Amino acid sequence: GFVILDFGSQFTQLIARRLRELGFYSEIHSYKYPTEEIIKKKPYGIILSGGPNSVYEAGSPQRDVAELRNISPLMGVCYGMQLLTHQLGGKVTKAHHREYGFNYVNWSTQIGSVPSKQKVWMSHGDVVEAAPRGFNVIAMSDGQHPAAIQGEGVLALQFHPEVAHTEFGLDILKYFAEDMCKAPADWDAPHIKDVLISDVQKKVGPADHVLVGLSGGVDSTVVATLLTKALGAERVHCVFVDNGLLRKNEFANVLEMYRKIGLNVKGVDASEEFLTALKGKTDPEDKRKTIGRVFIEVFDKSYDHKLPIKWLAQGTLYPDVIESVSSVGGSVTIKSHHNVGGLPEKMKLGLVEPVRELFKDEVRALGAQLGLPHQMLWRHPFPGPGLSIRVLGEITKEKLQIIKEADDIFISELRRAGLYEKIWQAFCVLLPVKTVGVQGDARTYDHVLALRAVTSSDGMTADWYPFEFQFLREVSNLITNKVKGVNRVVYDVTSKPPGTIEWE
Ligand code: XMP
Numbered sequence: 001g002f003v004i005l006d007f008g009s010q011f012t013q014l015i016a017r018r019l020r021e022l023g024f025y026s027e028i029h030s031y032k033y034p035t036e037e038i039i040k041k042k043p044y045g046i047i048l049s050g051g052p053n054s055v056y057e058a059g060s061p062q063r064d065v066a067e068l069r070n071i072s073p074l075m076g077v078c079y080g081m082q083l084l085t086h087q088l089g090g091k092v093t094k095a096h097h098r099e100y101g102f103n104y105v106n107w108s109t110q111i112g113s114v115p116s117k118q119k120v121w122m123s124h125g126d127v128v129e130a131a132p133r134g135f136n137v138i139a140m141s142d143g144q145h146p147a148a149i150q151g152e153g154v155l156a157l158q159f160h161p162e163v164a165h166t167e168f169g170l171d172i173l174k175y176f177a178e179d180m181c182k183a184p185a186d187w188d189a190p191h192i193k194d195v196l197i198s199d200v201q202k203k204v205g206p207a208d209h210v211l212v213g214l215s216g217g218v219d220s221t222v223v224a225t226l227l228t229k230a231l232g233a234e235r236v237h238c239v240f241v242d243n244g245l246l247r248k249n250e251f252a253n254v255l256e257m258y259r260k261i262g263l264n265v266k267g268v269d270a271s272e273e274f275l276t277a278l279k280g281k282t283d284p285e286d287k288r289k290t291i292g293r294v295f296i297e298v299f300d301k302s303y304d305h306k307l308p309i310k311w312l313a314q315g316t317l318y319p320d321v322i323e324s325v326s327s328v329g330g331s332v333t334i335k336s337h338h339n340v341g342g343l344p345e346k347m348k349l350g351l352v353e354p355v356r357e358l359f360k361d362e363v364r365a366l367g368a369q370l371g372l373p374h375q376m377l378w379r380h381p382f383p384g385p386g387l388s389i390r391v392l393g394e395i396t397k398e399k400l401q402i403i404k405e406a407d408d409i410f411i412s413e414l415r416r417a418g419l420y421e422k423i424w425q426a427f428c429v430l431l432p433v434k435t436v437g438v439q440g441d442a443r444t445y446d447h448v449l450a451l452r453a454v455t456s457s458d459g460m461t462a463d464w465y466p467f468e469f470q471f472l473r474e475v476s477n478l479i480t481n482k483v484k485g486v487n488r489v490v491y492d493v494t495s496k497p498p499g500t501i502e503w504e
Contacts, residue, residue: 001025007051014162023185044183048080081156088132109138112175120159219315244271245386284504393432426453437487446487
Protein backbone atom coordinates (compact mmCIF):
# COMPACT_ATOMS: atom_id res chain seq x y z
CA GLY A 1 0.00 0.00 0.00
CA PHE A 2 0.84 3.66 0.34
CA VAL A 3 2.11 5.51 3.38
CA ILE A 4 0.67 8.95 3.99
CA LEU A 5 2.52 11.17 6.43
CA ASP A 6 0.26 13.64 8.18
CA PHE A 7 1.46 17.19 8.68
CA GLY A 8 -1.85 18.32 10.16
CA SER A 9 -4.12 19.04 7.22
CA GLN A 10 -7.87 18.74 7.64
CA PHE A 11 -7.83 16.76 4.39
CA THR A 12 -5.19 14.13 5.08
CA GLN A 13 -7.70 11.35 5.46
CA LEU A 14 -9.23 12.18 2.13
CA ILE A 15 -5.97 11.25 0.44
CA ALA A 16 -6.32 7.73 1.85
CA ARG A 17 -9.93 7.60 0.89
CA ARG A 18 -9.29 8.58 -2.71
CA LEU A 19 -6.50 6.03 -3.04
CA ARG A 20 -8.94 3.38 -1.90
CA GLU A 21 -11.45 4.50 -4.45
CA LEU A 22 -8.73 3.79 -6.95
CA GLY A 23 -8.20 0.32 -5.44
CA PHE A 24 -5.08 0.98 -3.34
CA TYR A 25 -4.63 0.36 0.36
CA SER A 26 -3.05 3.18 2.34
CA GLU A 27 -2.20 4.03 5.90
CA ILE A 28 -1.92 7.40 7.58
CA HIS A 29 0.82 8.03 10.10
CA SER A 30 2.17 11.01 11.96
CA TYR A 31 4.85 12.94 10.10
CA LYS A 32 7.25 11.64 12.78
CA TYR A 33 6.64 7.98 11.90
CA PRO A 34 10.06 6.29 12.02
CA THR A 35 11.83 5.69 8.74
CA GLU A 36 12.61 2.05 9.64
CA GLU A 37 8.89 1.41 10.06
CA ILE A 38 8.16 2.91 6.68
CA ILE A 39 10.86 0.80 5.04
CA LYS A 40 9.37 -2.34 6.63
CA LYS A 41 6.06 -1.60 4.96
CA LYS A 42 7.66 -1.55 1.50
CA PRO A 43 5.31 1.20 0.34
CA TYR A 44 4.53 1.71 -3.34
CA GLY A 45 4.68 5.41 -2.68
CA ILE A 46 4.84 7.96 0.14
CA ILE A 47 2.64 11.03 0.32
CA LEU A 48 3.36 14.11 2.39
CA SER A 49 0.10 15.79 3.37
CA GLY A 50 -0.81 19.43 3.67
CA GLY A 51 -0.65 21.25 6.97
CA PRO A 52 -1.28 24.61 8.60
CA ASN A 53 2.35 25.64 9.21
CA SER A 54 4.91 27.63 7.27
CA VAL A 55 7.84 25.45 6.40
CA TYR A 56 10.42 28.20 6.98
CA GLU A 57 9.18 28.98 10.50
CA ALA A 58 10.87 27.65 13.60
CA GLY A 59 8.95 24.77 15.12
CA SER A 60 7.22 23.74 11.89
CA PRO A 61 7.05 19.97 11.41
CA GLN A 62 10.11 18.81 9.46
CA ARG A 63 11.24 15.52 8.04
CA ASP A 64 14.24 14.39 6.04
CA VAL A 65 12.82 14.19 2.55
CA ALA A 66 15.96 12.90 0.80
CA GLU A 67 15.79 9.83 3.04
CA LEU A 68 12.18 9.17 2.07
CA ARG A 69 13.04 9.63 -1.58
CA ASN A 70 15.32 6.59 -1.33
CA ILE A 71 12.41 4.41 -0.22
CA SER A 72 9.83 5.00 -2.93
CA PRO A 73 8.34 7.66 -5.21
CA LEU A 74 7.13 10.68 -3.30
CA MET A 75 4.23 13.05 -3.60
CA GLY A 76 3.82 16.31 -1.71
CA VAL A 77 0.53 18.15 -1.32
CA CYS A 78 0.48 21.83 -0.30
CA TYR A 79 2.66 21.89 2.86
CA GLY A 80 4.15 18.62 1.59
CA MET A 81 5.19 20.40 -1.59
CA GLN A 82 6.67 23.28 0.34
CA LEU A 83 8.51 20.94 2.68
CA LEU A 84 10.17 18.98 -0.06
CA THR A 85 11.04 22.16 -1.93
CA HIS A 86 12.56 23.66 1.20
CA GLN A 87 14.52 20.51 2.02
CA LEU A 88 15.77 19.77 -1.47
CA GLY A 89 17.20 23.24 -1.98
CA GLY A 90 14.36 25.24 -3.54
CA LYS A 91 12.76 28.34 -2.06
CA VAL A 92 9.42 28.85 -0.30
CA THR A 93 8.08 32.31 0.50
CA LYS A 94 4.93 34.01 1.67
CA ALA A 95 2.49 34.59 -1.21
CA HIS A 96 1.69 38.20 -2.15
CA HIS A 97 -1.90 37.26 -2.51
CA ARG A 98 -3.08 34.14 -0.77
CA GLU A 99 -5.08 31.65 -2.77
CA TYR A 100 -8.10 30.26 -0.96
CA GLY A 101 -10.84 28.29 -2.63
CA PHE A 102 -11.24 27.85 -6.36
CA ASN A 103 -8.47 28.62 -8.79
CA TYR A 104 -7.46 27.54 -12.28
CA VAL A 105 -4.18 25.87 -13.07
CA ASN A 106 -2.54 25.41 -16.45
CA TRP A 107 -0.45 22.32 -17.04
CA SER A 108 2.52 22.50 -19.35
CA THR A 109 3.16 18.75 -19.09
CA GLN A 110 0.61 16.02 -19.75
CA ILE A 111 -0.33 14.24 -16.52
CA GLY A 112 -2.33 11.08 -17.31
CA SER A 113 -5.63 12.12 -18.82
CA VAL A 114 -5.79 15.54 -17.12
CA PRO A 115 -6.65 18.46 -19.47
CA SER A 116 -4.23 21.35 -19.76
CA LYS A 117 -6.48 23.81 -17.91
CA GLN A 118 -8.49 22.74 -14.88
CA LYS A 119 -10.27 23.97 -11.77
CA VAL A 120 -8.63 23.17 -8.44
CA TRP A 121 -9.23 23.82 -4.76
CA MET A 122 -6.41 25.57 -2.93
CA SER A 123 -5.87 26.87 0.54
CA HIS A 124 -2.41 28.28 1.09
CA GLY A 125 -0.50 31.33 2.18
CA ASP A 126 2.98 30.17 1.08
CA VAL A 127 4.26 29.47 -2.41
CA VAL A 128 7.23 27.84 -4.08
CA GLU A 129 9.32 30.66 -5.46
CA ALA A 130 12.06 28.45 -6.87
CA ALA A 131 11.85 24.71 -7.47
CA PRO A 132 14.76 22.55 -6.28
CA ARG A 133 17.54 21.79 -8.74
CA GLY A 134 16.49 19.06 -11.18
CA PHE A 135 12.78 19.87 -10.82
CA ASN A 136 10.49 21.30 -13.49
CA VAL A 137 7.51 23.51 -12.89
CA ILE A 138 4.80 21.60 -14.75
CA ALA A 139 1.74 23.70 -13.85
CA MET A 140 1.09 27.33 -12.95
CA SER A 141 -1.89 28.80 -11.15
CA ASP A 142 -3.85 31.73 -12.57
CA GLY A 143 -2.17 33.75 -9.83
CA GLN A 144 1.16 32.88 -11.51
CA HIS A 145 2.46 30.63 -8.75
CA PRO A 146 3.92 27.19 -9.42
CA ALA A 147 0.98 24.82 -8.91
CA ALA A 148 2.88 21.60 -9.58
CA ILE A 149 6.53 20.61 -9.83
CA GLN A 150 8.11 17.33 -10.79
CA GLY A 151 11.54 15.82 -10.27
CA GLU A 152 12.81 12.29 -10.56
CA GLY A 153 10.35 10.09 -8.65
CA VAL A 154 8.71 13.14 -7.07
CA LEU A 155 5.46 14.96 -7.82
CA ALA A 156 4.40 17.96 -5.77
CA LEU A 157 1.17 19.94 -5.91
CA GLN A 158 0.25 23.28 -4.42
CA PHE A 159 -3.48 22.46 -4.56
CA HIS A 160 -5.44 19.58 -3.02
CA PRO A 161 -6.15 16.75 -5.47
CA GLU A 162 -7.94 14.84 -2.69
CA VAL A 163 -10.86 17.22 -2.15
CA ALA A 164 -13.99 16.64 -4.17
CA HIS A 165 -13.96 20.21 -5.44
CA THR A 166 -10.73 19.75 -7.38
CA GLU A 167 -11.51 18.52 -10.88
CA PHE A 168 -9.56 15.50 -12.10
CA GLY A 169 -8.12 15.04 -8.61
CA LEU A 170 -8.56 11.27 -8.89
CA ASP A 171 -6.80 11.26 -12.24
CA ILE A 172 -3.83 13.05 -10.75
CA LEU A 173 -3.62 10.57 -7.87
CA LYS A 174 -4.00 7.74 -10.33
CA TYR A 175 -1.14 9.13 -12.37
CA PHE A 176 1.04 9.14 -9.26
CA ALA A 177 0.00 5.64 -8.17
CA GLU A 178 0.01 3.88 -11.52
CA ASP A 179 2.46 5.77 -13.70
CA MET A 180 5.01 6.89 -11.13
CA CYS A 181 4.71 4.17 -8.47
CA LYS A 182 3.57 1.26 -10.69
CA ALA A 183 1.36 0.20 -7.79
CA PRO A 184 -0.82 -2.91 -8.21
CA ALA A 185 -4.41 -2.62 -6.95
CA ASP A 186 -4.58 -4.18 -3.47
CA TRP A 187 -7.79 -2.96 -1.84
CA ASP A 188 -10.78 -5.11 -2.56
CA ALA A 189 -13.96 -3.71 -1.02
CA PRO A 190 -16.33 -6.48 -2.21
CA HIS A 191 -14.66 -9.11 -0.01
CA ILE A 192 -14.43 -7.04 3.13
CA LYS A 193 -17.50 -8.62 4.71
CA ASP A 194 -16.04 -12.11 5.07
CA VAL A 195 -12.72 -10.79 6.30
CA LEU A 196 -14.40 -8.66 8.98
CA ILE A 197 -16.68 -11.47 10.17
CA SER A 198 -13.78 -13.82 10.65
CA ASP A 199 -11.74 -11.10 12.40
CA VAL A 200 -14.56 -10.65 14.93
CA GLN A 201 -14.83 -14.40 15.49
CA LYS A 202 -11.10 -14.57 16.17
CA LYS A 203 -11.08 -11.61 18.54
CA VAL A 204 -14.16 -12.30 20.67
CA GLY A 205 -13.85 -15.44 22.83
CA PRO A 206 -16.41 -18.24 22.25
CA ALA A 207 -18.25 -17.54 25.52
CA ASP A 208 -17.94 -13.75 25.49
CA HIS A 209 -20.87 -11.43 24.98
CA VAL A 210 -20.74 -8.02 23.31
CA LEU A 211 -22.56 -4.77 24.01
CA VAL A 212 -23.45 -2.33 21.22
CA GLY A 213 -24.82 1.19 21.51
CA LEU A 214 -27.11 1.94 18.59
CA SER A 215 -27.71 5.49 17.39
CA GLY A 216 -30.15 4.97 14.54
CA GLY A 217 -27.33 5.79 12.14
CA VAL A 218 -25.66 3.72 9.48
CA ASP A 219 -22.38 2.93 11.26
CA SER A 220 -23.71 1.43 14.48
CA THR A 221 -26.41 -0.49 12.60
CA VAL A 222 -23.86 -2.02 10.26
CA VAL A 223 -21.59 -2.95 13.18
CA ALA A 224 -24.43 -4.55 15.14
CA THR A 225 -25.55 -6.51 12.09
CA LEU A 226 -22.02 -7.68 11.33
CA LEU A 227 -21.53 -8.85 14.94
CA THR A 228 -24.89 -10.56 14.98
CA LYS A 229 -23.90 -12.46 11.83
CA ALA A 230 -20.54 -13.35 13.31
CA LEU A 231 -21.60 -14.31 16.87
CA GLY A 232 -25.36 -14.84 16.91
CA ALA A 233 -28.02 -12.53 18.38
CA GLU A 234 -27.91 -14.08 21.90
CA ARG A 235 -24.37 -12.84 22.40
CA VAL A 236 -24.82 -9.39 20.91
CA HIS A 237 -26.77 -7.05 23.20
CA CYS A 238 -27.82 -3.82 21.55
CA VAL A 239 -29.04 -0.74 23.40
CA PHE A 240 -30.85 2.14 21.75
CA VAL A 241 -31.24 5.19 23.97
CA ASP A 242 -33.91 7.83 23.43
CA ASN A 243 -32.22 11.04 24.55
CA GLY A 244 -35.27 13.13 23.71
CA LEU A 245 -33.23 14.81 20.99
CA LEU A 246 -34.20 12.53 18.13
CA ARG A 247 -36.43 13.39 15.19
CA LYS A 248 -40.18 13.04 15.30
CA ASN A 249 -41.18 9.35 15.77
CA GLU A 250 -37.56 8.34 15.25
CA PHE A 251 -37.23 6.24 18.40
CA ALA A 252 -40.26 4.05 17.69
CA ASN A 253 -39.60 3.73 13.96
CA VAL A 254 -35.95 2.86 14.28
CA LEU A 255 -36.53 0.42 17.12
CA GLU A 256 -39.02 -1.42 14.97
CA MET A 257 -36.56 -1.54 12.09
CA TYR A 258 -33.86 -2.96 14.38
CA ARG A 259 -36.20 -5.75 15.43
CA LYS A 260 -37.07 -6.46 11.80
CA ILE A 261 -33.45 -6.91 10.81
CA GLY A 262 -33.01 -9.36 13.67
CA LEU A 263 -31.01 -7.40 16.24
CA ASN A 264 -31.31 -8.25 19.92
CA VAL A 265 -32.14 -4.71 20.99
CA LYS A 266 -33.37 -2.98 24.11
CA GLY A 267 -34.92 0.50 23.84
CA VAL A 268 -34.32 2.85 26.79
CA ASP A 269 -36.33 6.04 27.15
CA ALA A 270 -34.08 8.50 29.00
CA SER A 271 -35.38 11.72 27.50
CA GLU A 272 -36.24 13.25 30.88
CA GLU A 273 -32.73 12.67 32.22
CA PHE A 274 -31.13 14.34 29.23
CA LEU A 275 -33.47 17.31 29.18
CA THR A 276 -33.01 17.88 32.89
CA ALA A 277 -29.22 17.81 32.55
CA LEU A 278 -29.35 20.24 29.62
CA LYS A 279 -31.47 22.78 31.46
CA GLY A 280 -29.87 26.23 31.38
CA LYS A 281 -27.02 25.10 29.10
CA THR A 282 -26.42 27.30 26.07
CA ASP A 283 -22.83 26.70 25.00
CA PRO A 284 -22.52 24.11 22.17
CA GLU A 285 -19.50 22.30 23.59
CA ASP A 286 -21.09 22.28 27.04
CA LYS A 287 -24.20 20.70 25.53
CA ARG A 288 -22.12 18.05 23.77
CA LYS A 289 -20.21 17.18 26.94
CA THR A 290 -23.36 17.00 29.03
CA ILE A 291 -24.99 14.67 26.55
CA GLY A 292 -21.87 12.48 26.46
CA ARG A 293 -21.81 12.25 30.25
CA VAL A 294 -25.51 11.43 30.66
CA PHE A 295 -25.26 8.91 27.86
CA ILE A 296 -22.57 6.98 29.72
CA GLU A 297 -24.66 6.96 32.92
CA VAL A 298 -27.77 5.76 31.11
CA PHE A 299 -25.91 3.21 29.05
CA ASP A 300 -24.22 1.76 32.09
CA LYS A 301 -27.59 1.14 33.77
CA SER A 302 -29.20 -0.22 30.63
CA TYR A 303 -28.01 -3.81 30.55
CA ASP A 304 -27.80 -6.82 32.80
CA HIS A 305 -24.40 -6.73 34.50
CA LYS A 306 -24.60 -10.45 35.25
CA LEU A 307 -24.16 -11.27 31.56
CA PRO A 308 -20.63 -12.30 30.54
CA ILE A 309 -20.14 -9.08 28.59
CA LYS A 310 -16.47 -8.58 27.81
CA TRP A 311 -16.62 -6.27 24.84
CA LEU A 312 -18.08 -2.99 23.71
CA ALA A 313 -18.54 -2.60 19.97
CA GLN A 314 -18.31 0.82 18.37
CA GLY A 315 -18.91 2.13 14.89
CA THR A 316 -15.59 3.99 14.82
CA LEU A 317 -14.65 4.89 11.26
CA TYR A 318 -11.24 5.52 9.78
CA PRO A 319 -11.61 9.31 9.93
CA ASP A 320 -12.07 9.09 13.73
CA VAL A 321 -8.98 6.94 14.08
CA ILE A 322 -6.85 9.36 12.13
CA GLU A 323 -8.09 12.31 14.10
CA SER A 324 -6.74 10.68 17.21
CA VAL A 325 -3.30 9.76 15.78
CA SER A 326 -2.62 13.17 14.31
CA SER A 327 0.17 14.56 16.42
CA VAL A 328 0.71 17.94 14.82
CA GLY A 329 -0.01 20.73 17.24
CA GLY A 330 -1.27 22.92 14.43
CA SER A 331 -4.55 21.20 13.61
CA VAL A 332 -7.37 22.56 15.72
CA THR A 333 -10.49 20.91 17.07
CA ILE A 334 -13.37 22.69 15.44
CA LYS A 335 -16.05 20.68 17.22
CA SER A 336 -15.70 17.78 19.60
CA HIS A 337 -17.55 14.98 17.84
CA HIS A 338 -16.60 12.19 20.18
CA ASN A 339 -19.67 11.88 22.31
CA VAL A 340 -18.88 8.67 24.12
CA GLY A 341 -15.18 9.00 24.93
CA GLY A 342 -14.19 7.36 28.20
CA LEU A 343 -16.94 4.77 28.04
CA PRO A 344 -14.89 1.56 27.66
CA GLU A 345 -12.37 2.56 30.36
CA LYS A 346 -15.13 3.15 32.86
CA MET A 347 -16.87 -0.11 32.01
CA LYS A 348 -13.64 -2.15 31.87
CA LEU A 349 -14.58 -3.63 28.51
CA GLY A 350 -12.44 -4.45 25.53
CA LEU A 351 -13.17 -2.58 22.34
CA VAL A 352 -14.40 -4.13 19.11
CA GLU A 353 -14.31 -1.70 16.22
CA PRO A 354 -14.85 -3.78 13.11
CA VAL A 355 -15.19 -0.87 10.68
CA ARG A 356 -12.31 1.24 11.95
CA GLU A 357 -10.45 0.85 8.66
CA LEU A 358 -13.39 1.96 6.55
CA PHE A 359 -14.82 5.20 5.26
CA LYS A 360 -18.52 6.00 5.27
CA ASP A 361 -19.17 4.95 1.69
CA GLU A 362 -17.41 1.66 2.37
CA VAL A 363 -19.58 1.10 5.43
CA ARG A 364 -22.65 1.62 3.26
CA ALA A 365 -21.35 -0.92 0.75
CA LEU A 366 -20.69 -3.36 3.60
CA GLY A 367 -24.23 -2.80 4.92
CA ALA A 368 -25.60 -3.65 1.50
CA GLN A 369 -23.54 -6.87 1.47
CA LEU A 370 -25.05 -7.70 4.86
CA GLY A 371 -28.51 -7.27 3.38
CA LEU A 372 -29.56 -4.10 5.19
CA PRO A 373 -32.44 -2.19 3.58
CA HIS A 374 -31.53 0.62 1.20
CA GLN A 375 -33.48 3.18 3.18
CA MET A 376 -31.48 2.40 6.30
CA LEU A 377 -28.14 2.75 4.53
CA TRP A 378 -29.03 5.98 2.82
CA ARG A 379 -30.23 7.92 5.82
CA HIS A 380 -28.68 11.32 6.24
CA PRO A 381 -26.01 11.46 8.95
CA PHE A 382 -27.42 12.63 12.25
CA PRO A 383 -25.16 14.02 14.98
CA GLY A 384 -24.89 12.27 18.35
CA PRO A 385 -26.10 15.37 20.25
CA GLY A 386 -29.10 15.32 17.94
CA LEU A 387 -31.50 18.23 17.83
CA SER A 388 -29.77 19.86 20.80
CA ILE A 389 -27.23 21.48 18.47
CA ARG A 390 -29.98 22.54 16.08
CA VAL A 391 -31.93 24.42 18.73
CA LEU A 392 -29.47 27.26 19.21
CA GLY A 393 -29.05 28.33 22.78
CA GLU A 394 -31.06 26.80 25.61
CA ILE A 395 -33.18 23.74 24.90
CA THR A 396 -36.77 23.53 26.03
CA LYS A 397 -39.50 21.01 25.31
CA GLU A 398 -41.47 23.63 23.38
CA LYS A 399 -38.54 24.41 21.13
CA LEU A 400 -37.86 20.72 20.55
CA GLN A 401 -41.49 20.25 19.60
CA ILE A 402 -41.22 23.08 17.06
CA ILE A 403 -38.08 21.75 15.44
CA LYS A 404 -39.38 18.18 15.31
CA GLU A 405 -42.50 19.25 13.44
CA ALA A 406 -40.63 21.53 11.05
CA ASP A 407 -37.95 18.92 10.38
CA ASP A 408 -40.61 16.32 9.66
CA ILE A 409 -42.19 18.60 7.06
CA PHE A 410 -38.88 19.48 5.42
CA ILE A 411 -37.67 15.88 5.19
CA SER A 412 -41.05 14.57 3.97
CA GLU A 413 -41.07 17.20 1.24
CA LEU A 414 -37.54 16.28 0.22
CA ARG A 415 -38.55 12.66 -0.12
CA ARG A 416 -41.70 13.58 -2.01
CA ALA A 417 -39.68 15.67 -4.46
CA GLY A 418 -37.15 12.85 -4.93
CA LEU A 419 -34.37 15.01 -3.52
CA TYR A 420 -33.53 13.19 -0.28
CA GLU A 421 -30.70 11.08 -1.67
CA LYS A 422 -29.26 13.89 -3.74
CA ILE A 423 -28.51 15.67 -0.49
CA TRP A 424 -25.89 14.70 2.07
CA GLN A 425 -27.72 16.20 5.00
CA ALA A 426 -30.79 18.39 5.41
CA PHE A 427 -32.30 19.77 8.58
CA CYS A 428 -33.85 22.75 10.32
CA VAL A 429 -32.19 25.08 12.79
CA LEU A 430 -34.29 26.96 15.32
CA LEU A 431 -32.79 30.36 15.90
CA PRO A 432 -32.84 32.15 19.25
CA VAL A 433 -34.27 35.16 17.47
CA LYS A 434 -37.87 36.29 17.30
CA THR A 435 -39.24 38.52 14.60
CA VAL A 436 -42.54 40.22 13.95
CA GLY A 437 -44.99 38.65 11.55
CA VAL A 438 -48.62 38.81 10.63
CA GLN A 439 -50.71 35.67 10.54
CA GLY A 440 -54.51 35.64 10.25
CA ASP A 441 -54.76 39.43 10.65
CA ALA A 442 -52.92 39.33 13.93
CA ARG A 443 -49.44 40.46 14.81
CA THR A 444 -47.13 37.61 15.83
CA TYR A 445 -43.74 37.63 17.47
CA ASP A 446 -42.24 34.22 16.85
CA HIS A 447 -39.12 32.24 16.02
CA VAL A 448 -37.04 32.27 12.86
CA LEU A 449 -36.31 28.84 11.43
CA ALA A 450 -33.40 28.22 9.07
CA LEU A 451 -33.39 25.42 6.52
CA ARG A 452 -30.03 23.80 5.80
CA ALA A 453 -29.35 21.33 2.97
CA VAL A 454 -25.86 20.49 1.76
CA THR A 455 -24.17 18.25 -0.74
CA SER A 456 -20.95 16.62 0.30
CA SER A 457 -19.09 13.41 -0.28
CA ASP A 458 -17.59 13.14 3.17
CA GLY A 459 -18.81 15.92 5.45
CA MET A 460 -15.37 17.56 5.31
CA THR A 461 -16.28 20.10 2.70
CA ALA A 462 -19.84 20.90 1.69
CA ASP A 463 -21.91 23.12 -0.54
CA TRP A 464 -25.49 24.32 -0.08
CA TYR A 465 -28.06 22.68 -2.31
CA PRO A 466 -29.53 24.87 -5.08
CA PHE A 467 -33.25 24.18 -4.63
CA GLU A 468 -35.79 25.45 -7.12
CA PHE A 469 -37.50 28.52 -5.66
CA GLN A 470 -40.86 26.78 -5.93
CA PHE A 471 -39.68 24.02 -3.62
CA LEU A 472 -38.50 26.49 -1.00
CA ARG A 473 -41.76 28.40 -1.31
CA GLU A 474 -43.78 25.25 -0.61
CA VAL A 475 -41.69 24.18 2.36
CA SER A 476 -41.78 27.66 3.82
CA ASN A 477 -45.57 27.86 3.42
CA LEU A 478 -46.10 24.46 4.97
CA ILE A 479 -43.91 25.25 7.94
CA THR A 480 -45.33 28.69 8.70
CA ASN A 481 -48.87 27.35 8.30
CA LYS A 482 -48.48 24.16 10.27
CA VAL A 483 -45.84 24.75 12.88
CA LYS A 484 -46.96 26.93 15.72
CA GLY A 485 -44.16 29.16 16.96
CA VAL A 486 -42.49 29.87 13.60
CA ASN A 487 -43.43 32.89 11.51
CA ARG A 488 -40.34 33.22 9.32
CA VAL A 489 -38.25 30.73 7.33
CA VAL A 490 -34.83 31.41 5.80
CA TYR A 491 -32.48 29.27 3.72
CA ASP A 492 -28.79 29.00 4.60
CA VAL A 493 -26.54 29.65 1.57
CA THR A 494 -23.15 29.07 3.21
CA SER A 495 -20.68 26.43 2.09
CA LYS A 496 -18.17 24.61 4.31
CA PRO A 497 -15.69 26.17 4.65
CA PRO A 498 -16.23 28.87 5.81
CA GLY A 499 -19.33 27.60 7.63
CA THR A 500 -19.68 24.17 9.21
CA ILE A 501 -22.61 21.93 8.35
CA GLU A 502 -24.27 22.24 11.74
CA TRP A 503 -24.79 25.70 13.21
CA GLU A 504 -23.36 24.80 16.60
P1 XMP B 1 -19.79 20.06 10.99
O1 XMP B 1 -20.93 20.77 11.62
O2 XMP B 1 -18.56 20.02 11.85
O3 XMP B 1 -20.26 18.56 10.85
O4 XMP B 1 -19.50 20.56 9.59
C1 XMP B 1 -19.68 17.56 10.07
C2 XMP B 1 -20.51 16.31 10.25
O5 XMP B 1 -20.45 15.85 11.61
C3 XMP B 1 -21.74 15.85 12.21
N1 XMP B 1 -21.60 16.32 13.59
C4 XMP B 1 -21.57 15.52 14.67
N2 XMP B 1 -21.70 14.17 14.78
N3 XMP B 1 -21.47 14.34 17.12
C5 XMP B 1 -21.65 13.60 16.00
O6 XMP B 1 -21.80 12.37 16.12
C6 XMP B 1 -21.31 15.69 17.10
O7 XMP B 1 -21.15 16.34 18.14
C7 XMP B 1 -21.39 16.31 15.80
N4 XMP B 1 -21.29 17.60 15.38
C8 XMP B 1 -21.44 17.58 14.02
C9 XMP B 1 -22.57 16.78 11.35
O8 XMP B 1 -23.96 16.47 11.45
C10 XMP B 1 -21.99 16.52 9.97
O9 XMP B 1 -22.48 15.33 9.42
